[in-house]
Amino acid sequence: MNSKIVYEKSKGLSDFHLSYCPGCTHGIIHKLVAETLVDLDLLDRTVGISSVGCSALNYDFFSCDMQQAAHGRAPAVATGIKRVRPDNIVFTYQGDGDLASIGIAEAIHAAHRGENITIVFVNNAIYGMTGGQMAPTTLLGQKTTTSQDGRQEATSGLPLRVSEMMAQIPGATYIERVSVHDPKHVNKAKKALKKAFDIQNKKLGFSMIEFISTCPVNWGMNPKDSVDWAVDNMIPYYPLGVYKDKTVGEK
Amino acid sequence: MSKVLMKGNEAMALAAIKAGCDAFYGYPITPQNELPEYLSKHMRIHGRAFVQSESEVAAINMVYGAAGAGARVLTSSSSPGIALKQEGITYIAGAELPAVIINVMRGGPGLGGIQPSQADYNQITRGGGNGDYSLYALAPESLQETVDLIKESFEIADYFRNPVMIAVDGLIGQMMEPVDVDKEVKKWDLKPKTWAADGNRKDHPKNIINSLYLDPQDLENHNIKLQKKYTEMKENHQRYELINMENAEIAIVAYGSVARIARTAIEILAEKGINAGIIRPITIFPFPEKAFKELPSSVENLLVAEMSMGQMLQDVKLANECRLPIHFYGRVGGIVPEAEEIAQKVIDIIGGQSHE
Amino acid sequence: MAKGRIIIDLNRCKGCNLCTYYCPVHILKLDETTTNDRGYTPLMVTEPEKCIACAFCATMCPDSVITVERFVKEANNE
DSSP states (O other): OEEEEEEOOOTTBOSOOOOSOTTOTHHHHHHHHHHHHHHTTOGGGEEEEEOSSGGGGGGGTBSSEEEEOOTTOHHHHHHHHHHHOTTSEEEEEEEHHIIIIITHHHHHHHHHTTOSOEEEEEEOSSBTTTTSBOOTTOOBTOOBTTBTTOBOHHHHOSOOOHHHHHHTSTTEEEEEEEEOSSHHHHHHHHHHHHHHHHHHHTTOOEEEEEEEOOOHHHHTSOHHHHHHHIIIIIHHHSOOEEEEEGGGOOO | OOOEEEEHHHHHHHHHHHTTOOEEEEOOOTTOTHHHHHHHHHHHHTTOEEEEOSSHHHHHHHHHHHHHTTOOEEEEEOHHHHHHTHHHHHHHHHTTOOEEEEEEEBOOSTTOOSSBOOTTHHHHHTOSSSSSOOOEEEOOSSHHHHHHHHHHHHHHHHHHTSEEEEEEEHHHHHOEEEEOTTOOOOOOOOOOOTTOOSSOTTTSSOOEEOOOOOSHHHHHHHHHHHHHHHHHHHHHOOOEEEESOTTOSEEEEOOHHHHHHHHHHHHHHHHTTOOEEEEEESEEESOOTHHHHTOOTTOOEEEEEESSSSTTHHHHHHHHTTSSOEEEEEOOTTOOOOHHHHHHHHHHHHTTOOOO | OOSEEEEEOGGGOOOOOHHHHHOTTOOEEEOTTOOOTTSOOOEEESOGGGOOOOOHHHHHOTTOOEEEEEEEOGGGOO
């Protein structure tokens, strides 16, 4: 009986074991980024930018040139690279603390200038690496180590909807929010990444894909329950879909 | 070569272009705005990158990215903006990237003033950001020297794979002098940037630009490697100028604009029969300790003159090794000392009316 | 008759259990009798003959543990 491989580890990933917690969906998102870059034959001219958070070590995980950036600054680092290397593919990989808190100015202005880069934004509504503090995307009532009675609107405001906000910026070309909670959504998320990198490759401007992701350890759940919690709680507040697509005219 | 009358900030900008600077990223701040303004037009003309970033923080991180991709890159700012850049500068040093940073100093602390100052000496020479690192810091006194050193600074940065700072004050940024921007400067022996993460993996194996070393031994080894650069800087690359030091009875230690003012002060003193000389640091890191080791025996006092509350005093004291009395004359707040003031201070010292 | 099979890189597995939930034919579970080099309880296939080579397990695996092969009939060889 002959066989053909229908799924294997991507060449876009190195042989390093991922440092993420068991069941953390960072790993799925890494695979999708790697596979997309390989499928589009972009890997060999890509520079990825690691940020600060659980994914800080991912300069070891992708099989392309990588630069490690200071907390929140990845879109500025990406801008610096892209302006001197306009024919290379540049992406950032950032969590919700990195992008939506300390790095919000850099993210907004990269979109504002229409930088021809791709941001991979991983939103799990919490600060993972530092042990579970509140993020700008933490849900109302969600308990974290710095919102121990649950997030309160009066003191911490309402959770930040980043895709919606970024879509308002005229310079942004493509913004989509996706999820990786089941194989169907994983495949849809991969299509979104393909669209984003294709836009960059065609020099059509700034793209960002926001991933609804999980944090089993800091949410205090097992991986499958975490996925269910994300579906039941995060997606209603952060609806999936395309928020901006300049390639088909203004929405 | 012909000279052109130029404003300091614009001359500095043109010097960077002449040095093959590939990218400028910066943010407006007084008193250096003519520098990014000039580059906003001329970098485009030369087909190179220019971004007016959203902040000084963003600018220094753009510098990091471009430097990591193997480009020659410049940012400029003034004291409060340089303070904002400190995180980025330490990342650039930690990741061993070349970059040139121009600081057109103004009064501080905090928002301070917009007039000239030298009160960033400590920020420049004592780190500024976290961790064990140093900047190679040059402090020119004239526009010609500024242009020459900026052109050479890109070579120095590439050679050491370290950020280089050009420390000038607001006077130098704003004044106009004739400059020859095509004057040849020293070329350093540079290797190709095979370490760059520029997305050209067909040409090289994967490169990582990084300052994170979680394993303590790895981080210690990395620091030892960095220190070797600073040791080499100290041993082989101190720069200074001695002016009228033969038979001088007092040495004024001053850099930048204050050194130029001191040149006039020693003329005033000469007319009064006082033989004063100047030790002019050109590098403030590495501090030119060698200049203090060979002082003529005629020198009986040192006078440190700066536009700060005495930030250079510590380095002079260390270099002096308790041999000579050290006096201080400083003006801050944006006030530029007059030559007569410095001369009077020398007179007071020689007359025994000044204390250390 | 199996439509395919999976090959497991045991030492990459972190025993997170995501694959076991997504397998439509419920033939995956953690092998409680062993631990891998990293101290995790890795994945095992209970009834390989039921594998439909859908690759849902591999798709949901965050650690690229699973390679999926689909059996190809001789007549349909490419």
